[in-house]
Amino acid sequence: MSLVRILKEIRDLEGGSAETNLTIGPAQENPGPLHYQATTIGPNGSPFEDGIYVLDILFRENHPFSPPIIKCLTRTFHPTIDEDGNIYIDVLHHNWDPSLTIEKTLLSIQSILSSPDVDTPSPGNSTAAYVFLQNRTEYETIARECTQKYAM
Numbered sequence: 239m240s241l242v243r244i245l246k247e248i249r250d251l252e253g254g255s256a257e258t259n260l261t262i263g264p265a266q267e268n269p270g271p272l273h274y275q276a277t278t279i280g281p282n283g284s285p286f287e288d289g290i291y292v293l294d295i296l297f298r299e300n301h302p303f304s305p306p307i308i309k310c311l312t313r314t315f316h317p318t319i320d321e322d323g324n325i326y327i328d329v330l331h332h333n334w335d336p337s338l339t340i341e342k343t344l345l346s347i348q349s350i351l352s353s354p355d356v357d358t359p360s361p362g363n364s365t366a367a368y369v370f371l372q373n374r375t376e377y378e379t380i381a382r383e384c385t386q387k388y389a390m
Contacts, residue, residue: 240301241271247340248274260344265294272297275311276344280389284352285381286314289389293347294323295340305334308347313388315381317354317367325350326360 251262259279266275274295280286292311298304308330309323318326329338329346356367370377 240297240299244272244297244301244340250339251276251341251344258341258345259348260341262295262340262344272299272301276340278344278348278351280385281348281352285378286316286351286385286389289314289385291351291389293344302336302338305330305338306340306343308343310347313384315366315377315384316351316363317356317370318350318360318362320362324362326362327355328358 248262251260260276262274262276264275265273274297276293276295278291278293280289280291290312291314294309294311296307298306308325310319310325311323313321313323320326325347327346327350329335329343354367354370356370360367366377366381369380
């Protein structure tokens with residue numbers, strides 16, 4: 239069931255979508271039936287706008303009963319993404335639901351780029367969270383600079 243579902247979800251996303259700005263394909267390193275790479279474009283109106291963010295996706299053997307492990311390979315300055323690219327959002331951890339598809343999961347990641355959840359304590363980037371809460375203009379400037387340097 240696991241591999242059949244994964245392959246169906248990947249097929250549904252292959253080729254990308256202009257509506258979602260998501261693409262997916264085999265991982266560049268160590269490709270396999272459970273390892274993929276996705277890209278998303280930073281949302282309009284955010285400091286991540288026009289940036290290309292590469293995500294490494296590793297499905298677990300017991301998918302969909304456990305969430306995939308997803309890391310952001312593109313360096314960024316964001317409250318819920320740490321320096322190693324680990325992404326701390328609820329759907330990848332304690333709020334995972336087996337009915338979530340990889341597309342919905344990737345859209346959740348895309349959504350946090352423009353609307354980070356800083357109300358919930360996260361082991362992500364504490365400096366980015368602090369700057370976001372204390373000085374939104376400075377946060378946006380730093381995030382935009384990171385986008386221009388690493389995501390374009």
